Amino acid sequence: MISELKLNGISRAYGDHRALTELELTVHGGEFIALLGPSGCGKTTALNSIAGLLPLTGGSIDLDGRRIDTLPPEKRGFGMVFQNYALFPHLSVRRNVAFGLRMRKVARPEIERRVNAVLDLVRLAEHAHKLPGQLSGGQQQRVAIARAIVLEPPLVLMDEPLSNLDAALRLDMRAEIRRIHQEFGLTTLYVTHDQEEALSLADRLVVLRAGRVAQIGTPAELYESPRSAYVAAFMGYRNILELTAEVLDGTRATVAGDGVKLVGTLADERDDGPVCTVGAPVRVAIRPEDLRIAADGADVVFEAVAEIVEYHGREFQVDALTRTGQRVHLRTDERVATGDRLALTVDPRRALVFAGGGDGT
Amino acid sequence: MSALAAAPPRPALRHRLAEHGVDRTLLLMLPGIVAIAALFCYPFVYGLGLSFQPSKGGVFGAYRSFFGDSFSSGTIATTFGLAIPSSLINVGLSVPISYRMRGDFRGKRLLLTLLVVPITLGTVLTAEGILEFFGPVGWFNLTLQKLGLVSAGAPMKLINDYWGVLFSLIISGFPFAFLLTHSYLSGIHPALEKAAATLGAGWWQRFRFVTFPLLLPGLLTTFCLTFVLGFSVFPSAMMVGDPDGKTHVISIEAYEQALQNFDYPQGCADAMIMTGLMLAVIALAMGIRALFYSGSTGGKG
Amino acid sequence: MLRTKALTLRPGTWLVWALVVFFLVNVLGVIGSVVLDSFGTTWFNGWSPNGYTSSNYSSAWNEFDLGQVMTVTFEITFLVVGLSLLLGVPAAYALARRSFPGKRAVMLLFVLPILVPPIAYGIPLATVLYKFHLAGSLTGVVLANLVPSIPFVVYTMTPFIEQIDPRLEQAARMCGAPTRSVLGRIVAPLLLPGMLAAGILVLVRTFGMFELTFLTSGPTSQTLVVSLFSAVFSAGIRSAQSIDAMAVIYTGSMLVLLVIALRFVNPTQLVARSRD
Numbered sequence: 001m002i003s004e005l006k007l008n009g010i011s012r013a014y015g016d017h018r019a020l021t022e023l024e025l026t027v028h029g030g031e032f033i034a035l036l037g038p039s040g041c042g043k044t045t046a047l048n049s050i051a052g053l054l055p056l057t058g059g060s061i062d063l064d065g066r067r068i069d070t071l072p073p074e075k076r077g078f079g080m081v082f083q084n085y086a087l088f089p090h091l092s093v094r095r096n097v098a099f100g101l102r103m104r105k106v107a108r109p110e111i112e113r114r115v116n117a118v119l120d121l122v123r124l125a126e127h128a129h130k131l132p133g134q135l136s137g138g139q140q141q142r143v144a145i146a147r148a149i150v151l152e153p154p155l156v157l158m159d160e161p162l163s164n165l166d167a168a169l170r171l172d173m174r175a176e177i178r179r180i181h182q183e184f185g186l187t188t189l190y191v192t193h194d195q196e197e198a199l200s201l202a203d204r205l206v207v208l209r210a211g212r213v214a215q216i217g218t219p220a221e222l223y224e225s226p227r228s229a230y231v232a233a234f235m236g237y238r239n240i241l242e243l244t245a246e247v248l249d250g251t252r253a254t255v256a257g258d259g260v261k262l263v264g265t266l267a268d269e270r271d272d273g274p275v276c277t278v279g280a281p282v283r284v285a286i287r288p289e290d291l292r293i294a295a296d297g298a299d300v301v302f303e304a305v306a307e308i309v310e311y312h313g314r315e316f317q318v319d320a321l322t323r324t325g326q327r328v329h330l331r332t333d334e335r336v337a338t339g340d341r342l343a344l345t346v347d348p349r350r351a352l353v354f355a356g357g358g359d360g361t
Numbered sequence: 362m363s364a365l366a367a368a369p370p371r372p373a374l375r376h377r378l379a380e381h382g383v384d385r386t387l388l389l390m391l392p393g394i395v396a397i398a399a400l401f402c403y404p405f406v407y408g409l410g411l412s413f414q415p416s417k418g419g420v421f422g423a424y425r426s427f428f429g430d431s432f433s434s435g436t437i438a439t440t441f442g443l444a445i446p447s448s449l450i451n452v453g454l455s456v457p458i459s460y461r462m463r464g465d466f467r468g469k470r471l472l473l474t475l476l477v478v479p480i481t482l483g484t485v486l487t488a489e490g491i492l493e494f495f496g497p498v499g500w501f502n503l504t505l506q507k508l509g510l511v512s513a514g515a516p517m518k519l520i521n522d523y524w525g526v527l528f529s530l531i532i533s534g535f536p537f538a539f540l541l542t543h544s545y546l547s548g549i550h551p552a553l554e555k556a557a558a559t560l561g562a563g564w565w566q567r568f569r570f571v572t573f574p575l576l577l578p579g580l581l582t583t584f585c586l587t588f589v590l591g592f593s594v595f596p597s598a599m600m601v602g603d604p605d606g607k608t609h610v611i612s613i614e615a616y617e618q619a620l621q622n623f624d625y626p627q628g629c630a631d632a633m634i635m636t637g638l639m640l641a642v643i644a645l646a647m648g649i650r651a652l653f654y655s656g657s658t659g660g661k662g
Numbered sequence: 663m664l665r666t667k668a669l670t671l672r673p674g675t676w677l678v679w680a681l682v683v684f685f686l687v688n689v690l691g692v693i694g695s696v697v698l699d700s701f702g703t704t705w706f707n708g709w710s711p712n713g714y715t716s717s718n719y720s721s722a723w724n725e726f727d728l729g730q731v732m733t734v735t736f737e738i739t740f741l742v743v744g745l746s747l748l749l750g751v752p753a754a755y756a757l758a759r760r761s762f763p764g765k766r767a768v769m770l771l772f773v774l775p776i777l778v779p780p781i782a783y784g785i786p787l788a789t790v791l792y793k794f795h796l797a798g799s800l801t802g803v804v805l806a807n808l809v810p811s812i813p814f815v816v817y818t819m820t821p822f823i824e825q826i827d828p829r830l831e832q833a834a835r836m837c838g839a840p841t842r843s844v845l846g847r848i849v850a851p852l853l854l855p856g857m858l859a860a861g862i863l864v865l866v867r868t869f870g871m872f873e874l875t876f877l878t879s880g881p882t883s884q885t886l887v888v889s890l891f892s893a894v895f896s897a898g899i900r901s902a903q904s905i906d907a908m909a910v911i912y913t914g915s916m917l918v919l920l921v922i923a924l925r926f927v928n929p930t931q932l933v934a935r936s937r938d
Binding site: 386387388389390392393394397398400402403404407408409411457458461462472474475478481482484485486487488489490491492493494498499500501532585589593595596599600612615616619620625628629632633635636639640 | 674675678679681682685686688689691692693694695696699707708709748749750752753755756757759760762763768771772774775777778779780781782783785786787788789790805806808809812813816866870872873876877887890891894895905906909912913916917919920924
């Protein structure tokens with residue numbers, strides 16, 4: 001197992017277009033890291049650059065102190081799971097998995113042994129003789145993983161491996177990937193656009209935006225204290241309100257606008273971000289489950305009329321419109337009917353205030 | 362009563378047809394099929410029948426006279442002698458060239474377009490050009506003289522010879538083979554080679570174990586199609602070749618019998634022999650093709 | 663960094679490019695010597711003709727009666743394009759949309775005329791046309807050229823039709839459109855680009871088709887390429903320059919067609935019949 005892989009400000013540009021800008025990251029052995037972001041944010045570019053499929057246009061990569069970004073992909077020895085699996089269609093499952101070992105001229109009995117072990121691990125032993133075209137999506141997925149890990153690579157790269165599967169299978173395979181990661185003692189770099197997938201799988205998350213790192217942290221850190229409205233939106237803060245700061249008091253801020261007035265917590269901003277000042281535009285991020293219907297006597301933050309009510313078993317999911325036409329989302333276990341006037345409140349600790357309005361950070 | 366109940370009623374004809382996918386849409390094929398049947402199948406069968414009714418020599422007389430006369434039967438060797446080397450050269454050159462030219466680069470479309478030109482110009486114009494370019498006082502021989510490779514008095518004899526015809530088959534056949542190989546190659550998903558690279562395969566191993574096996578069925582098809590071109594060589598063999606000697610190919614023999622000697626049965630017999638030989642080669646190539654994987658290669662889109 | 667990497671190519675890459683360049687230089691030489699000669703007065707020896715003139719063109723035009731030949735050529739070509747589309751597109755539609763017993767046999771029927779060399783089926787076909795007194799006439803030439811053209815249309819159009827979602831037609835039917843409207847208003851407009859491509863490909867091929875036209879044409883139904891062949895083959899009587907002038911006229915028309923074709927189709931489509 002590696003002890004660490006260091007990405008030293010790696011960049012990739014296509015002419016004027018900068019697909020990836022100065023990514024700094026240190027991956028420790030045994031870690032599961034997810035690169036998260038919407039399509040086009042540079043996460044696949046990052047993965048391909050690390051794999052060596054794309055030459056870097058800046059920065060360097062060190063593996064245990066040895067510089068590897070000058071090596072071609074076949075010399076780096078990383079395992080990669082491709083988005084559409086990229087299984088060799090003319091080779092059987094066994095020969096697909098054995099491919100890397102054959103390229104390294106491993107002795108036949110050794111190949112046999114290791115392929116069998118990996119096929120058992122991914123539970124495909126009885127399909128070993130089939131061609132990839134005869135397998136289901138989930139099985140192909142497991143062949144792709146087996147092929148990548150049979151070499152016991154220092155690092156496994158996975159490029160949205162679950163995006164071609166249907167919802168139920170995706171949940172199963174998610175658990176399967178986590179299991180394989182632990183049982184095989186892998187170090188994994190996993191690209192996805194699905195925050196739930198990233199949160200449930202990864203030890204650490206890297207959120208990318210337009211080729212730059214927006215935030216790096218553990219799932220809990222990102223979930224509890226996102227450092228920008230962008231990351232917050234990605235972490236399930238569905239209500240983003242554009243307001244103005246009125247009073248600042250330590251980490252507390254009173255913000256108002258559009259008939260809304262609430263007290264929130266100033267988020268732990270990035271050093272280079274805009275500073276929150278009185279009268280400046282701010283954005284407030286609130287999760288649907290933190291926006292509650294006010295009990296009698298509680299601080300009412302604003303009122304809204306329920307427009308769409310969905311029954312979700314234990315709770316109701318409500319889309320409501322404020323007086324000024326702002327749409328808010330909330331979850332509640334109280335019975336709500338369409339057209340009801342709701343008095344809403346939020347715990348100041350659960351309303352995150354970010355400096356800067358509009359489309360900035 | 363019970364017997365009636367036991368035998369389920371025979372479903373209506375239209376239901377049975379519908380089960381097999383037969384409906385009125387299929388009538389749309391009728392005009393095309395009739396046209397091909399009338400213009401291709403009927404003449405072919407007619408020609409086959411005619412070949413068994415020669416003016417002399419009994420049922421197999423025409424075939425006997427073809428194989429009995431060494432000038433006629435020698436055309437088979439001559440034809441293969443042109444078709445096999447030319448298609449091997451064409452396919453053989455196409456593979457490394459199109460492998461190098463995978464992916465996008467500036468001017469790729471222009472290059473492809475330039476390569477299309479010799480195919481569409483057709484054999485007649487190519488032959489006319491070859492007569493002048495490769496002729497004894499043509500630019501090619503002049504260049505060789507300048508380079509000191511041949512003396513002015515003894516230019517290389519390239520036209521009215523085997524070589525002129527081979528050149529014409531390469532000039533019109535190579536672009537054809539290249540474009541086909543190129544399109545087969547771009548049908549192989551690029552991720553497969555990337556996957557092989559991450560598994561430790563160098564460029565030769567990637568080609569040898571991934572790309573080449575996936576390309577092979579396409580190459581055999583390409584070989585067949587270029588072979589058909591070479592096997593049916595006609596105008597260039599007449600124009601730049603030596604039609605009464607070294608390039609007296611089977612199509613010339615058939616043409617001369619049918620439309621110069623007006624011996625239709627003999628001409629048809631020659632055409633049938635030609636078709637038979639060619640189908641045999643194609644069947645052989647397709648038989649080899651069936652031995653390899655020939656399913657999806659990932660596609661590009 | 664990247665730039666230098668692209669320039670320091672491996673020797674294999676240089677060899678490949680050298681081969682391509684060598685090939686293209688030869689093609690250029692082949693075409694170039696014909697073009698240059700067509701403008702020359704005489705050219706017995708050396709790198710270029712002794713003098714230049716354009717009179718070869720007028721003499722070629724008159725000598726070979728090219729006005730009439732061109733008219734015939736275009737008549738034949740456009741008739742073949744029209745008829746092969748008319749017969750081929752419906753067949754391609756049925757083949758793309760339905761699977762039925764005997765489909766493989768029908769596919770084989772349509773592939774054979776492409777595989778069998780034109781000379782091999784042209785001779786029996788010419789014989790049959792003589793029997794029906796059609797040989798030598800314009801009709802005979804058109805009929806003969808339909809043989810490879812119809813399958814060509816079928817194989818070009820089938821993948822094209824397959825990529826049109828059949829649910830579009832079903833949706834139109836659910837909106838109450840009868841078959842005629844479905845075909846006319848939904849299928850035909852969607853197929854138009856494909857038909858254009860197939861039509862242009864057939865046009866280029868028929869224009870350049872030598873063997874079939876040669877076997878079935880008479881003095882009044884020769885196309886340009888056949889007249890060119892006859893002129894070259896009976897050379898000696900006529901000056902090489904006017905034959906070359908005719909060849910250049912042929913090349914020129916071919917290139918015009920090619921330029922038009924390439925506006926609508928991918929170069930690889932000109933050779934690859936279908937992506938099976």
